[in-house]
Amino acid sequence: MASEEAECISNLFKPIYLKEVAELRQYVPNLQSRPNPLDHNPYFDTRQLQQQQQGFYLTESDVLLRQIGNDLSPSPRFAYHRAGPRKNIYFDPSIVRVAIVTCGGLCPGLNTVIRELVVGLWQLYGVRHIFGITAGYRGFYSSVPLPLNPKLVHHWHNVGGTLLQTSRGGFDLHNIVDAIQTHAFNQVYIIGGDGTMRGAVKIFDEIKHRKLEVAVVGIPKTVDNDVGIIDRSFGFQTAVEMAQEAISAAHVEAESAVNGIGLVKLMGRSTGHIALHATLSSRDVDCCLIPEIDFFLEGKGGLLEFLGQRLKENGHAVLVVAEGAGQDIIPRTDSQKDERDESGNPVFLDVGVWLKSELNKWWKREHPNELFTVKYIDPTYMIRAVHANATDNLYCTLLAHSAIHGVMAGYTGFVAGPINGNYAYIPLEDVARANNPVDTQDHKWSWVRSVTNQPDFVRR
Numbered sequence: 001m002a003s004e005e006a007e008c009i010s011n012l013f014k015p016i017y018l019k020e021v022a023e024l025r026q027y028v029p030n031l032q033s034r035p036n037p038l039d040h041n042p043y044f045d046t047r048q049l050q051q052q053q054q055g056f057y058l059t060e061s062d063v064l065l066r067q068i069g070n071d072l073s074p075s076p077r078f079a080y081h082r083a084g085p086r087k088n089i090y091f092d093p094s095i096v097r098v099a100i101v102t103c104g105g106l107c108p109g110l111n112t113v114i115r116e117l118v119v120g121l122w123q124l125y126g127v128r129h130i131f132g133i134t135a136g137y138r139g140f141y142s143s144v145p146l147p148l149n150p151k152l153v154h155h156w157h158n159v160g161g162t163l164l165q166t167s168r169g170g171f172d173l174h175n176i177v178d179a180i181q182t183h184a185f186n187q188v189y190i191i192g193g194d195g196t197m198r199g200a201v202k203i204f205d206e207i208k209h210r211k212l213e214v215a216v217v218g219i220p221k222t223v224d225n226d227v228g229i230i231d232r233s234f235g236f237q238t239a240v241e242m243a244q245e246a247i248s249a250a251h252v253e254a255e256s257a258v259n260g261i262g263l264v265k266l267m268g269r270s271t272g273h274i275a276l277h278a279t280l281s282s283r284d285v286d287c288c289l290i291p292e293i294d295f296f297l298e299g300k301g302g303l304l305e306f307l308g309q310r311l312k313e314n315g316h317a318v319l320v321v322a323e324g325a326g327q328d329i330i331p332r333t334d335s336q337k338d339e340r341d342e343s344g345n346p347v348f349l350d351v352g353v354w355l356k357s358e359l360n361k362w363w364k365r366e367h368p369n370e371l372f373t374v375k376y377i378d379p380t381y382m383i384r385a386v387h388a389n390a391t392d393n394l395y396c397t398l399l400a401h402s403a404i405h406g407v408m409a410g411y412t413g414f415v416a417g418p419i420n421g422n423y424a425y426i427p428l429e430d431v432a433r434a435n436n437p438v439d440t441q442d443h444k445w446s447w448v449r450s451v452t453n454q455p456d457f458v459r460r
Helices: 001-015 045-052 110-125 136-143 175-183 194-209 236-255 273-280 304-316 336-337 353-366 382-384 390-408 430-431 441-450
Strands: 016-019 063-065 076-082 099-104 131-135 146-147 187-191 213-220 260-266 287-289 316-322 373-377 415-419 420-428
Touching: 001 146, 099 110, 099 136, 110 131, 110 390, 131 136, 136 175, 175 194, 187 194, 187 390, 194 213, 194 430, 213 390, 213 430, 236 260, 236 273, 236 316, 236 373, 236 382, 236 390, 260 273, 260 353, 260 382, 273 287, 273 316, 273 441, 287 304, 287 441, 304 316, 304 353, 316 353, 353 373, 353 430, 390 415, 390 420, 415 430
Parallel strands: 016 076, 099 131, 099 187, 187 213, 213 415, 260 316, 260 373, 287 316
Antiparallel strands: 063 076, 076 420, 131 146, 415 420
């Protein structure tokens, strides 16, 4: 027992491994540094702060731990460089040419990130050559870059969607990097989800292979919150807030009917974070179905038995389902099994439409002469299209500024994002590989089940 306790205590002092971020000077010879122009910015009193030893500029020794708690397990611990301005930069702002691109689906906050990148580069570092790439990755080689400036983007944070336009697919590595060279871009800001980040890794690798003086940074965007390592992705809190309106409407519809069920489908292909947080926030949900949990309809402990009991007790029920839930039990044809979208993802069938049909069949079979209604609400495109709320707007600003400071300091091939509430620089490849499923062994899922009193859907 004493030896076991000693081993556990020794794990408190296990080594911490720093996740290094690539730097341009590692493969671009004779890259010269210069003082940070923030020294002469009237809004940043950098010299006085340095004299007071408050450390306005960050150094290589400023790091953040990925795990701030310690479970005494022998697993390794990792740290990341802290995001923020450095004393020296490796770009001459007068010759910097910036490309900003948005890829994939819409998400609240896209226009805010674009706006804050433009305004931050312009006002903090004096960059004047900033361009938007329209229509996603394909826009690099198929359209003329759009010049951007603070006056043009001034109101963009109040508008949903992306005013640069976006698309899925269109990733042609050599055409993209050729276009980056042709337009003499030396800073590329890529905003997108996990698929976009995987593309960004390939762009970074090709740029490094060609030894180009071009920095690449990813800003992770996914309304589903399925990007790993970082605390959350921008737009997520806005999505949860908007989901409340759909759930409230479904609750009103269900409560106003005889044996009424309000069915709400929320975003979440591979993870159920929106459904989970919306359920906890609402308190009107009777059952929450997410991709991480299998469920079944018929039999003891199944969904239909549970909903039947709820209708008997309360006269109504509200069911929230993430779009990726139940995909393995929805019947599909052979052609549907092989169908892929432009990003290469499997095309999901509409679980909401399927559930509504199955619920109606069940009630007609079991209670043929009783009133029953299912009101199905799919707010997906309403949620994606709104502008970011106040919390996400602030978050987008901090993401954009963190990315700018890192690129100007000569880092490349990284993602800027929050870890335990502080902002860090994370290797792009790590984020592209990571995912963020709902941990169904965690207390949050237990909270969901305690709120809904739903079964665990385990066949016994």
